[in-house]
Amino acid sequence: MTPIRVGLLGLGTVGSGTVQVLKRNREEIARRAGREILITKATARNLAKPRDFDLDGIELVADAEQLVSDPNIDIVCELIGGDTTTKDLVLSAIAQGKHVVTANKALLAKHGTEIFAAALKARVIVAFEAAVAGGVPIIKTLREGLTANRIEWIAGIINGTSNYILSEMRSRGASFDTVLAEAQAKGYAEADPTFDIEGIDAAHKLTLLSAIAFGIPVQFDKAYTEGISKLTDKDIKYAEQLGYRIKLLGITRNTGHGIELRVHPTLIPAKRLIANVEGVMNAILVKGDAVGATLYYGRGAGSEATASAVVADLVDVTRMLTADPEHRVPHLAFQPDQLRDTPILPINEVETAYYLRLSAYDKPGVMADVTRVLADLDISIDAILQKEAEEGEDIVDVIILTHRAIEKRVDAAIARIEKLPTIAGKVVRVRLEELS
Amino acid sequence: MTPIRVGLLGLGTVGSGTVQVLKRNREEIARRAGREILITKATARNLAKPRDFDLDGIELVADAEQLVSDPNIDIVCELIGGDTTTKDLVLSAIAQGKHVVTANKALLAKHGTEIFAAALKARVIVAFEAAVAGGVPIIKTLREGLTANRIEWIAGIINGTSNYILSEMRSRGASFDTVLAEAQAKGYAEADPTFDIEGIDAAHKLTLLSAIAFGIPVQFDKAYTEGISKLTDKDIKYAEQLGYRIKLLGITRNTGHGIELRVHPTLIPAKRLIANVEGVMNAILVKGDAVGATLYYGRGAGSEATASAVVADLVDVTRMLTADPEHRVPHLAFQPDQLRDTPILPINEVETAYYLRLSAYDKPGVMADVTRVLADLDISIDAILQKEAEEGEDIVDVIILTHRAIEKRVDAAIARIEKLPTIAGKVVRVRLEELS
Numbered sequence: 001m002t003p004i005r006v007g008l009l010g011l012g013t014v015g016s017g018t019v020q021v022l023k024r025n026r027e028e029i030a031r032r033a034g035r036e037i038l039i040t041k042a043t044a045r046n047l048a049k050p051r052d053f054d055l056d057g058i059e060l061v062a063d064a065e066q067l068v069s070d071p072n073i074d075i076v077c078e079l080i081g082g083d084t085t086t087k088d089l090v091l092s093a094i095a096q097g098k099h100v101v102t103a104n105k106a107l108l109a110k111h112g113t114e115i116f117a118a119a120l121k122a123r124v125i126v127a128f129e130a131a132v133a134g135g136v137p138i139i140k141t142l143r144e145g146l147t148a149n150r151i152e153w154i155a156g157i158i159n160g161t162s163n164y165i166l167s168e169m170r171s172r173g174a175s176f177d178t179v180l181a182e183a184q185a186k187g188y189a190e191a192d193p194t195f196d197i198e199g200i201d202a203a204h205k206l207t208l209l210s211a212i213a214f215g216i217p218v219q220f221d222k223a224y225t226e227g228i229s230k231l232t233d234k235d236i237k238y239a240e241q242l243g244y245r246i247k248l249l250g251i252t253r254n255t256g257h258g259i260e261l262r263v264h265p266t267l268i269p270a271k272r273l274i275a276n277v278e279g280v281m282n283a284i285l286v287k288g289d290a291v292g293a294t295l296y297y298g299r300g301a302g303s304e305a306t307a308s309a310v311v312a313d314l315v316d317v318t319r320m321l322t323a324d325p326e327h328r329v330p331h332l333a334f335q336p337d338q339l340r341d342t343p344i345l346p347i348n349e350v351e352t353a354y355y356l357r358l359s360a361y362d363k364p365g366v367m368a369d370v371t372r373v374l375a376d377l378d379i380s381i382d383a384i385l386q387k388e389a390e391e392g393e394d395i396v397d398v399i400i401l402t403h404r405a406i407e408k409r410v411d412a413a414i415a416r417i418e419k420l421p422t423i424a425g426k427v428v429r430v431r432l433e434e435l436s
Numbered sequence: 437m438t439p440i441r442v443g444l445l446g447l448g449t450v451g452s453g454t455v456q457v458l459k460r461n462r463e464e465i466a467r468r469a470g471r472e473i474l475i476t477k478a479t480a481r482n483l484a485k486p487r488d489f490d491l492d493g494i495e496l497v498a499d500a501e502q503l504v505s506d507p508n509i510d511i512v513c514e515l516i517g518g519d520t521t522t523k524d525l526v527l528s529a530i531a532q533g534k535h536v537v538t539a540n541k542a543l544l545a546k547h548g549t550e551i552f553a554a555a556l557k558a559r560v561i562v563a564f565e566a567a568v569a570g571g572v573p574i575i576k577t578l579r580e581g582l583t584a585n586r587i588e589w590i591a592g593i594i595n596g597t598s599n600y601i602l603s604e605m606r607s608r609g610a611s612f613d614t615v616l617a618e619a620q621a622k623g624y625a626e627a628d629p630t631f632d633i634e635g636i637d638a639a640h641k642l643t644l645l646s647a648i649a650f651g652i653p654v655q656f657d658k659a660y661t662e663g664i665s666k667l668t669d670k671d672i673k674y675a676e677q678l679g680y681r682i683k684l685l686g687i688t689r690n691t692g693h694g695i696e697l698r699v700h701p702t703l704i705p706a707k708r709l710i711a712n713v714e715g716v717m718n719a720i721l722v723k724g725d726a727v728g729a730t731l732y733y734g735r736g737a738g739s740e741a742t743a744s745a746v747v748a749d750l751v752d753v754t755r756m757l758t759a760d761p762e763h764r765v766p767h768l769a770f771q772p773d774q775l776r777d778t779p780i781l782p783i784n785e786v787e788t789a790y791y792l793r794l795s796a797y798d799k800p801g802v803m804a805d806v807t808r809v810l811a812d813l814d815i816s817i818d819a820i821l822q823k824e825a826e827e828g829e830d831i832v833d834v835i836i837l838t839h840r841a842i843e844k845r846v847d848a849a850i851a852r853i854e855k856l857p858t859i860a861g862k863v864v865r866v867r868l869e870e871l872s
Contacts, residue, residue: 021584021726031651032583099762116767125762129581135727137581143769145565145573147468148457148747155871214778215467215770222780235793235864238835242821244791246866258781267791267837267868273709273733274871285871290457291571291744293871294734297709298727308727311584320764325756326535326559331552333579334651342650344658345694355680355703357671385678399674401703428671430682432703435591435710435721435729 003036004318007067008058009089010079011044011051014103014130017303018079018310020053029311031338032330033318037311039077041067068093075317077310078102087111094118094126099321101313103130103306105204112211112218125320127313132205133158133282135308136298142212142286149288151213153253155266158205160280160300161189161196162228162248166265167278170236170245176229188280198227199248199263206250209284210261214254219261226264239267245275348408353382357428358398358417362389366398366422373420377413379405395424401432439472440754443503444494445525446515447480447487450539450566453739454515454746456489465747467774468766469754473747475513477503504529511753513746514538523547530554530562535757537749539566539742541640548647548654561756563749568641569594569718571744572734578648578722585724587649589689591702594641596716596736597625597632598664598684602701603714606672606681612665624716634663635684635699642686645720646697650690655697662700675703681711784844789818793864794834794853798825802834802858809856813849815841831860837868 008015019039022029030036038057043064061067068076068089076093080086083106090107093100095118102108108115108128119126129139133156142151157163161183168179180197183189195201203223211218228248239246244267253260268275273295277283282300287293299305319328330336360366367384374381385399402410414427444451455475458465466472474493479500497503504512504525512529516522519542526543529536531554538544544551544564555562565575569592578587593599597619604615616633619625631637639659647654664684675682680703689696704711709731713719718736723729735741755764766772796802803820810817821835838846850863 017726025584025586025725028586028651029584112767116772119767120763120772123760123762126767135582135584135724136730137577140576140581141573143765144752145576145748146571146744147751147769148461148465148571148744150461150464155869211775212769215464215768215774215776216778216780217775218768219780224783224786231866232864234833235791235866238793238821238823238833239791239866242791242819242835242837244868249869251869254778255781255787258779258785260786261780262783262786265866267789267866268871272871273712276709276712288571288744289461290453290740290747292735292741294572294732296730296732298730304726305728308582308584308724311726312581315583316580320761324559325761325764326561327556328756329579331548331555331562332651332654333583333648336552336556338651339647339653340651342652342690343694344652344655344697345691347660347698349694350660350696350698351691353703355671355675355678357674383678385674397670397674399678401678428668430667430671430675430701430703432680433591433685433687435704435708 001035001322003038004074004321005038005040005072006075006077006314007070007073008039008042008077008079009064009067011042012079013303014306014310015079016051016053017307018077019055019058021304021307021311023054029315031334033315034322034335035318037314037318041070041073043067064089065092068098069096073098075099075101075314078104079310083107083110090115091118094122094124097122097124099125099317101127101310101317103310105131105208109204109207109218109220125317127316129313130306130309132208133284134298134300134302135305136282136296136300137309137312138284138296139212141296142209146286146288146291149290151254152287152289153251154209154213154284154286156206156209156250156284157247157274157277157282158250158284158300159196159202159248160282161193163277164188164280165197166228166246166248169233170240173233173237175233176231197229199225202248202250202263206252206261206263210252210259213252214259216259222261224262228265231265243270244268245270247275348411350407351404353404353432354402354410355430355432356400356402359395359424360398361422361424362394362396363422369420369422370417373413373416377409379409379413437471437758439474440510440757441474441476441508442511442513442750443506443509444475444478444513444515445500445503447478448515449739450742450746451478451515452487452489453743454513455491455494457740457743457747459490465751467770469751470758470771471754473750473754477506477509479503500525501528504534505532509534511535511537511750514540515746519543519546526551527554530558530560533558533560535561535753537563537746537753539746541567541644545640545643545654545656561753563752565749566742566745568644569720570734570736570738571741572718572732572736573745573748574720574732575648577732578645582722582724582727585726587690588723588725589687590645590649590720590722592642592645592686592720593683593710593713593718594686594720594736595632595638595684596718597629599713600624600716601633602664602682602684605669606676609669609673611669612667633665635661638684638686638699642688642697642699646688646695649688650695652695658697660698664701667701679706680704681706683711784847786843787840789840789868790838790846791866791868792836792838795831795860796834797858797860798830798832799858805856805858806853809849809852813845815845815849
């Protein structure tokens with residue numbers, strides 16, 4: 001089957017990530033989509049700019065309208081951002097029967113009604129998973145995963161820059177201005193940070209989430225927006241003393257007599273999972289009447305995280321254009337003829353770290369014996385915790401955390417340790433994962 | 437358009453939840469699906485059993501095979517569980533051209549290959565979102581949301597019963613046997629808890645996640661399974677002293693030379709979000725090469741949480757049978773002609789709680805003045821924190837947390853407080869949400 005041909009508008013942060021992810025995972029993505037997805041054409045602000053990634057097979061053109069009109073393009077991928085030139089380009093692509101994938105929250109929060117109506121009329125898809133929370137598939141979750149529910153409310157950390165600033169202000173007691181300057185130096189905040197720190201970016205995203213949750217048109221102009229630039233480290237400290245954290249939340253709630261749509265700094269109980277989302281991470285808490293509270297967490301921005309959502313949309317469109325409707329999405333994600341017989345490893349070939357608890361006689365030489373066994377089997381030690389013997393007991397607990405090792409070597413070590421004369425009884429073993 | 441007619445096999449916990457969610461949210465679900473979804477027929481183990489929910493319009497029948505063969509049923513919903521009678525029923529439904537929605541992880545983890553092949557051949561859908569993590573749409577996320585990624589690993593808390601037991605053992609220092617007995621009394625654990633506490637249920641679910649993540653057939657027989665029944669409160673305590681929590685994790689990882697597929701108690705750093713998932717909640721951490729680490733959290737079991745996933749699958753099938761393929765999923769989740777003009781509330785009509793910081797002169801009568809203003813405006817106080825005046829300062833910080841109140845009343849209170857002679861300068865106001 002011929003590949004799906006994608007025209008990319010914009011080779012900035014998200015555009016370059018999209019090129020790289022599609023190239024690197026080309027084979028795996030085709031196994032899922034049922035067809036190859038190729039970027040064949042792209043526009044960029046500066047065509048001559050040297051780029052540190054492979055653009056092989058991609059024709060660079062200066063004229064965006066020419067790309068949109070190219071009959072050899074099946075999907076137009078709009079990654080320019082902003083709502084000035086993009087609106088005309090997207091409407092033009094739709095009018096010419098192209099499917100559109102976009103990451104543009106500002107465009108859709110303001111002009112979604114017009115764009116969606118045009119797409120319906122032209123019978124093309126406009127997909128926008130990347131517009132909210134980067135690679136976290138929150139649009140799909142709300143539109144398809146939670147359709148059984150009356151959504152009660154959504155509360156989200158949907159701007160990484162402001163969450164980074166608030167996290168740093170809290171953990172170090174630093175002032176807003178200090179942390180903002182650092183964030184700018186690190187590239188976490190723009191030179192003009194207004195959109196992020198004043199809640200405008202979050203309000204764009206919240207407008208989309210609210211419309212999807214409650215079945216209302218997008219109405220960015222009705223959103224209440226208050227940023228974090230006036231927050232002091234003093235208030236963050238007092239909030240903490242009272243058991244709260246301050247987060248910039250986008251909140252939308254169906255009250256029964258109207259819908260709340262608001263972005264502002266918010267105190268939330270420190271014990272909530274969402275209160276512990278730190279740094280540039282995003283998290284969205286959705287309360288449905290059937291499912292209860294659910295939370296979705298991940299990187300909300302960045303080149304490849306956002307590209308993850310862009311490419312997922314490209315796969316969605318490709319599957320729709322390719323498969324029998326009943327099997328648009330394969331049961332096991334990959335096309336049925338693309339399953340592999342990669343072996344499942346037996347547990348003794350798995351590599352992980354270990355917690356070992358030994359019952360040892362409280363006398364000299366125990367540690368030397370045990371560490372010798374571990375060293376002989378090339379198992380290295382991360383930490384040792386030796387407990388005091390209890391009154392009248394001659395046996396003490398020794399806890400050892402190992403670095404990663406193949407399980408069969410750990411099994412062998414345990415067998416040898418249990419035979420040591422300084423050890424009483426069985427070794428307790430629990431596996432340990434850093435999950436980082 | 438005529439309604440979609442669903443035949444329900446099983447009226448137990450999940451079946452009754454499905455009936456209730458579909459009835460309660462009937463109108464909203466139809467606005468999303470583009471068509472009404474009605475359960476017209478159901479089987480139950482005991483037809484005569486009195487039930488405390490509305491079965492109006494549902495014909496109860498004794499013979500499951502008769503329901504499956506009924507030409508007036510479009511979708512068969514299998515909520516019996518287990519893999520004894522269900523396999524034949526599901527294959528029979530498929531052979532008769534019915535779409536199938538099921539919550540049955542044991543059935544699919546063992547016989548998925550045969551069932552999916554039959555569905556492909558018969559061109560019907562077999563949907564199983566409810567099989568893993570209750571209402572959390574993790575199947576959809578992996579199959580559709582993260583298709584851009586090479587999945588590196590998945591680590592999940594996917595059995596609520598065992599997570600409840602471990603959470604209680606840690607927080608109270610109680611023994612496994614004590615907490616298991618309590619969990620059984622509360623209905624969180626079955627009379628025979630083997631499937632939950634020995635990791636078998638988690639291994640069924642992990643088998644499905646692993647196949648979807650890595651493009652391999654389901655192979656439950658290759659899963660390594662170790663439960664929590666031998667864990668002692670002592671090891672939980674030692675782990676905590678070393679900065680770790682013990683969770684029963686399902687872990688699957690693509691090592692490059694084979695796939696790990698294992699369920700066992702695991703130490704994980706206490707600072708990880710997933711280490712703080714307590715009680716019966718589920719959470720799944722997915723690491724993709726493009727998106728990074730993402731986490732999905734919610735109730736993994738229970739009547740309506742699982743029904744949420746069952747109904748989402750029913751909506752998916754209904755949309756596929758109803759809409760233009762390009763607009764199977766509406767842009768804003770609800771069908772375009774079903775958007776409502778529910779008003780967006782102005783911020784001063786929003787109700788929330790507040791953190792107020794006042795700068796007060798350090799003299800008698802301040803608290804009386806302030807609390808009088810709040811009482812006059814019917815704003816009740818949740819907590820007050822008064823700081824000591826700093827050396828040489830005559831102004832102190834007073835922090836007040838209010839209960840929920842309409843914002844315009846709080847605005848009025850702030851205006852009056854700022855005019856009090858005992859108050860210096862502006863009141864700082866931050867909104868507060870419990871998010872519970």
